[in-house]
Amino acid sequence: MNGWRSFSPVVQALLATLFTWGLTALGASAVFWMRSYSQRLLDALLGFAGGIMIAASYWSLLAPAIEMSSQTDLPWLPASVGFLAGGLFLRAVDALMPHLHLGFGMEEAEGLPTRWKRAVLLVLAITIHNIPEGLAVGVAFGAAGAGMGDADLAGAVALALGIGIQNFPEGLAVSVPLHREGMGRFKSFWYGQLSGVVEPVAGVSGALVVGLSSAILPYALGFAAGAMIFVVVEEVIPESQRSGHADLATMACLVGFVVMMILDVGLG
Secondary structure (H helix, E strand, C coil): CHHHHCCCHHHHHHHHHHHHHHHHHHHHHHHHCCCCCCHHHHHHHHHHHHHHHHHHHHHHHHHHHHHHCCCCCCCCHHHHHHHHHHHHHHHHHHHHCCECCCCCCHHHCECCCCCCCHHHHHHHHHHHHHHHHHHHHHHHHHHHHHCCCCCCHHHHHHHHHHHHHHHHHHHHHHHHHHHHCCCCHHHHHHHHHHCCCHHHHHHHHHHHHHCCCHHHHHHHHHHHHHHHHHHHHHHHHHHHHCCCCHHHHHHHHHHHHHHHHHHHHHHC
16 A cells, blocks of 8 residues: 555556456456356346445545534535536536436437437447546545545545446446347457557546545545446436346445445445
8 A cells, every 4th residue: 555655646546446447347358258148147246336325425435524524603505506517517418418327228318419320329328427427536536635534545546446346247237238139259359358448548637536536535525426326327227127136236335334334444
């Protein structure tokens, strides 16, 4: 950990999000050895990912944001404003960016009308998931670098580990269905890993922004949390429940929450 501390928060965020992107690519590589996949398994993995994102939103983002503002008259205000702003930002992205969720027909594509191919729209749907994940990691390392409140380097590392773990099923969830629809294995892998490219971009951006002023930190942490909760409620949980495996997906969500909680509390 001492060697890691020698890097600036921006470099730390870059390395951490390259790691999370790498696990997305690892999940996408399943297309080379999986001939088919179980919808039951995919729903469980989506539920697990949702649980990790919910836990990370509180333990790694909102709790430090509130603690940073504990000496002010309204300690809840920055986290609340940031949280709602993050949700509104993702709502705008969701409304504008053309995308298609797994298992949906082309007529159910969301965002602005487009003639883009189905594969591109599927990748963009997962990309929307990854924007707040990368942003959360970047903001967490920026906050740790500022040395404010409960935010520390170990907690930021725990967050990156948790996001990385849940990125594995996201990569798989893109590449394997694409191959099942007739796309070649390498091309399916390429699209699967491509969905995670946005994370290093969002991570570095988040670290740079919070480095501008310590006053931004609690708002930025809340923003990342709000964006992640929007994705969980609007997309991840509904997708995990729509194929008839609601109980399994719900239990997997609880397990994911506990895993992220253990990582954050144990390491942070």
